[in-house]
Amino acid sequence: xKRRVVITGIxxxxxxxxxxxxxxxxxxxxxxGIGPIRLFDASTFPTTFAAQVPDFDLAPYxxxxxxxxxxxxxxxxxxxxxxxxxxxxxxxxxxxxxARFGIYVGSGExxxxxDNLVASIAHGIQADGRVAIAPFAEFGLKSYDGLRELEQxxxxxxxxxxxxxxxxxxxxxxxTACAASTQALGEAMxxxxxxxxxxxxxxxxxxxIHPLGVTGFNLLTAISxxxxxxxxxxxRPFDSDRGGFVLGEGSTMMILEDLDSxxxxxxxxxxxxxxxxxxxxxxxxxxxxxEGRGPAAAMRMALDDAGVRPDExxxxxxxxxxxxxxxxxxxxxxxxxxxxxxxxxxxSSVKSMLGHLIAAAGATELATCVLAIRDQILPPTINLDxxxxxxxxxxxxxxxxxxxxxxxxxxxxxFGGQNDSLVVxxxxx
Amino acid sequence: MDRRIVITGLGALTPAGIGADALAxxxxxxxxxxxxxxxxxxxxxxSRVAGEAPEFDLAAGVRKDQTRYLRKNAKVMARDIQMAxxxxxxxxxxxxxxxxxEKAKEPPLPTIDRTRIGMVFGTNFIxxxxxxxxxxxxxxSRDGGFSLKGWGSHGIAQMFPLWLLKYLPNMHTCHTGIxxxxxxxxxxxxxxxxxxxxxxxxxxxxxxxxxxxWMLAGGAESRVNPLLLIRYSLLGxxxxxxxxxxxxxRPFDLGRTGQxxxxGAVVFFLERRDVAHQRGARVYGEVLGTGASTTTxxxxxxxxxxxxxxxxxxAALADAGLQPRDLGAVLAHxxxxxxxxxxxxxxxxxxxxxxxxxxxxxxxxxxxxxxGAASGLxxxxxxxCLKAAExxxxxxxxxxxxxxxxxxxRGKPQPLTKDVVLATTLAIGGQAAAAVIRINR
Numbered sequence: 001x002k003r004r005v006v007i008t009g010i011x012x013x014x015x016x017x018x019x020x021x022x023x024x025x026x027x028x029x030x031x032x033g034i035g036p037i038r039l040f041d042a043s044t045f046p047t048t049f050a051a052q053v054p055d056f057d058l059a060p061y062x063x064x065x066x067x068x069x070x071x072x073x074x075x076x077x078x079x080x081x082x083x084x085x086x087x088x089x090x091x092x093x094x095x096x097x098x099a100r101f102g103i104y105v106g107s108g109e110x111x112x113x114x115d116n117l118v119a120s121i122a123h124g125i126q127a128d129g130r131v132a133i134a135p136f137a138e139f140g141l142k143s144y145d146g147l148r149e150l151e152q153x154x155x156x157x158x159x160x161x162x163x164x165x166x167x168x169x170x171x172x173x174x175x176t177a178c179a180a181s182t183q184a185l186g187e188a189m190x191x192x193x194x195x196x197x198x199x200x201x202x203x204x205x206x207x208x209i210h211p212l213g214v215t216g217f218n219l220l221t222a223i224s225x226x227x228x229x230x231x232x233x234x235x236r237p238f239d240s241d242r243g244g245f246v247l248g249e250g251s252t253m254m255i256l257e258d259l260d261s262x263x264x265x266x267x268x269x270x271x272x273x274x275x276x277x278x279x280x281x282x283x284x285x286x287x288x289x290x291e292g293r294g295p296a297a298a299m300r301m302a303l304d305d306a307g308v309r310p311d312e313x314x315x316x317x318x319x320x321x322x323x324x325x326x327x328x329x330x331x332x333x334x335x336x337x338x339x340x341x342x343x344x345x346x347x348s349s350v351k352s353m354l355g356h357l358i359a360a361a362g363a364t365e366l367a368t369c370v371l372a373i374r375d376q377i378l379p380p381t382i383n384l385d386x387x388x389x390x391x392x393x394x395x396x397x398x399x400x401x402x403x404x405x406x407x408x409x410x411x412x413x414x415f416g417g418q419n420d421s422l423v424v425x426x427x428x429x
Numbered sequence: 430m431d432r433r434i435v436i437t438g439l440g441a442l443t444p445a446g447i448g449a450d451a452l453a454x455x456x457x458x459x460x461x462x463x464x465x466x467x468x469x470x471x472x473x474x475x476s477r478v479a480g481e482a483p484e485f486d487l488a489a490g491v492r493k494d495q496t497r498y499l500r501k502n503a504k505v506m507a508r509d510i511q512m513a514x515x516x517x518x519x520x521x522x523x524x525x526x527x528x529x530x531e532k533a534k535e536p537p538l539p540t541i542d543r544t545r546i547g548m549v550f551g552t553n554f555i556x557x558x559x560x561x562x563x564x565x566x567x568x569x570s571r572d573g574g575f576s577l578k579g580w581g582s583h584g585i586a587q588m589f590p591l592w593l594l595k596y597l598p599n600m601h602t603c604h605t606g607i608x609x610x611x612x613x614x615x616x617x618x619x620x621x622x623x624x625x626x627x628x629x630x631x632x633x634x635x636x637x638x639x640x641x642x643w644m645l646a647g648g649a650e651s652r653v654n655p656l657l658l659i660r661y662s663l664l665g666x667x668x669x670x671x672x673x674x675x676x677x678x679r680p681f682d683l684g685r686t687g688q689x690x691x692x693g694a695v696v697f698f699l700e701r702r703d704v705a706h707q708r709g710a711r712v713y714g715e716v717l718g719t720g721a722s723t724t725t726x727x728x729x730x731x732x733x734x735x736x737x738x739x740x741x742x743x744a745a746l747a748d749a750g751l752q753p754r755d756l757g758a759v760l761a762h763x764x765x766x767x768x769x770x771x772x773x774x775x776x777x778x779x780x781x782x783x784x785x786x787x788x789x790x791x792x793x794x795x796x797x798x799x800x801g802a803a804s805g806l807x808x809x810x811x812x813x814c815l816k817a818a819e820x821x822x823x824x825x826x827x828x829x830x831x832x833x834x835x836x837x838x839r840g841k842p843q844p845l846t847k848d849v850v851l852a853t854t855l856a857i858g859g860q861a862a863a864a865v866i867r868i869n870r
Contacts, residue, residue, distance in 0.1 A: 141473070155859050
């Protein structure tokens with residue numbers, strides 16, 4: 001017997017604010033979180049802007065901030081988001097059997113120690129361009145910090161969360177690129193559904209706003225390079241002038257509970273998670289399948305899993321990155337799955353305002369679906385001035401819109417072709 | 430629909446050689462695969478012993494069209510990814526499914542619905558190869574010292590355009606998926622040493638919930654890497670017994686000096702039992718149950734009481750509907766790093782209860798070193814490939830740690846009196862995983 005899985009708490013740290021509510025207000029106002037990169041000197045990089053989380057003090061969110069001195073931004077964001085999720089759920093993390101409370105985080109790397117990496121490699125570079133390992137190692141062993149190195153591993157957010165809250169249930173971290181936190185929430189739902197855990201702390205956290213992150217995406221020409229003087233206009237999903245995504249960063253963490261245990265503690269239920277689909281494009285390393293077969297398969301599986309028809313979906317939170325290819329193919333895939341209903345289903349991309357939170361994108365976008373259900377309003381796609389003719393669906397252009405919203409779909413499609421969709425709905429007892 | 434899940438294909442690339450049989454043979458013979466690293470000069474490191482995988486043909490055993498893809502794309506696959514792809518190919522071919530006739534223009538795996546075949550791999554963040562950054566660093570430093578300004582203006586342009594994709598931890602699944610046109614569920618877990626068994630755990634759940642009919646569960650990681658050797662040396666985790674590599678990896682032994690960094694990939698092909706029976710597949714074993722938990726002691730620590738391991742084992746036994754006394758053997762992580770060994774042993778003793786004194790406990794890392802995410806699956810593969818019903822001894826466990834209150838198999842094999850075995854893995858500061866399988870002999 002499948003158990004019902006409900007969301008009872010959400011916490012977020014995003015470029016638009018240090019809480020979900022602040023983020024939501026920004027999104028409904030159509031505000032962009034994008035500005036010049038201030039985390040490092042990117043002035044000569046092809047891309048000079050990103051959507052960065054405001055500076056904050058971690059101390060109010062954790063027992064001992066000193067334990068996070070060497071942590072990356074991914075860990076700091078996750079700790080702040082998780083604390084807020086527990087508060088939002090009015091849940092004491094030590095309540096219940098810790099072995100029944102698991103963790104699933106879609107998370108990226110901590111911040112690479114780029115200065116020391118460069119210095120150690122420079123130390124070993126030979127005249128022929130090869131790197132001699134002995135001098136590299138000698139320099140590295142002196143200059144690197146072991147714990148700081150460890151903090152780069154992508155399971156560090158999960159490990160810190162387990163230590164901070166004493167949670168000892170099934171614990172995972174995944175990195176399916178841009179789809180990671182949607183996948184994390186989907187698999188976390190499965191763990192609760194089938195009785196492997198009663199509660200899960202699940203979501204995503206990531207920052208790729210570091211020199212090698214921006215370098216990597218610039219090399220792939222995946223991120224937008226302008227307009228540099230008006231960076232808030234650079235993220236333009238579905239617009240004919242779009243030129244790639246804009247890097248964002250942040251975290252959203254949610255408390256998922258089995259309905260019975262949520263009821264037993266008198267929890268306020270924000271929404272019910274009812275469908276999950278996962279698929280692979282299996283097409284090309286750098287291109288999406290032109291007919292959108294992977295995204296379509298993930299959406300279909302999520303709809304089937306939720307037991308809803310396409311025309312019952314009131315809103316789609318699009319992957320909507322603002323790359324030429326994604327927006328075209330996602331539109332096509334939605335048409336494939338939704339058929340005649342496609343033009344009637346509003347679908348917006350909050351990446352137009354938040355940038356692309358990569359591994360944290362899906363969870364953050366699912367959170368906006370939950371608030372859309374709560375407030376009966378849809379966040380817009382901003383900068384949609386001249387829609388691409390091949391993007392001819394309703395993307396909720398430029399202004400938030402009042403709507404009747406009961407059932408939403410959230411899409412995330414990862415670089416490398418992993419696709420995930422979730423269906424979330426208003427809780428009906 | 431049958432909810433019972435069986436293993437019908439094995440692929441492995443380990444320090445002991447190519448294929449799961451090579452690993453099983455080395456373990457049975459107590460033949461260490463640990464050496465002084467040969468792929469790069471490790472003389473500058475405090476730990477100069479490693480379990481390196483042999484040179485291998487990335488395209489062994491696959492179709493010509495797949496060979497072309499692999500030859501073309503090898504340069505965008507870091508070593509971890511290449512190992513994963515090679516082991517996946519082995520597992521699929523080993524499953525006995527027809528791989529299609531290229532001349533007849535059949536797709537790979539023509540007899541199966543490709544939206545119903547998926548994969549979950551345990552991987553880790555892959556450090557860059559140093560030479561990929563060397564020329565860009567020089568270019569960025571041409572006006573004197575290195576600066577980010579110089580990197581932006583002159584360095585980036587010297588980088589290999591697909592550099593980022595060469596190292597992404599989801600590229601194991603991406604390339605394997607493309608190669609076999611596998612369009613089903615796909616995930617990449619980054620849970621360090623626990624990655625392989627957690628991949629098995631998730632794979633089984635995906636098959637049980639009916640989201641796929643065929644799945645690969647894999648783990649692949651290379652710890653024999655110039656950057657990782659610095660990281661794990663600074664954390665004091667690595668073995669320093671450099672003079673006698675074959676004796677350097679000493680699970681549960683008092684003379685252990687730490688983990689031996691190793692590399693490998695192990696992949697299982699899994700399907701529902703009814704599907705396997707219908708197609709007359711050879712069955713290596715059945716996954717009876719899986720379990721997972723986590724360390725709560727901190728990111729660089731292990732629970733002294735071993736609760737992470739204990740929780741995972743209890744969950745796996747509960748999932749299998751079995752008691753500790755039903756186990757014929759335990760295949761421990763046994764990474765040979767003292768806090769990790771002791772935590773794991775304490776957890777096993779707690780979870781096994783009265784059976785702790787009798788169930789034979791072995792570990793294979795004395796032979797291979799620590800292959801990270803390939804752990805666990807590697808141990809299960811060994812037991813599924815051994816011809817004799819016996820539990821092989823732990824290599825180099827000469828003076829067992831008295832803190833370990835388990836029936837460690839030492840010196841010579843113990844009989845495997847029941848065909849049900851438990852494997853456990855434990856990441857330092859992180860996840861614990863356990864799986865119970867029934868070996869089909």
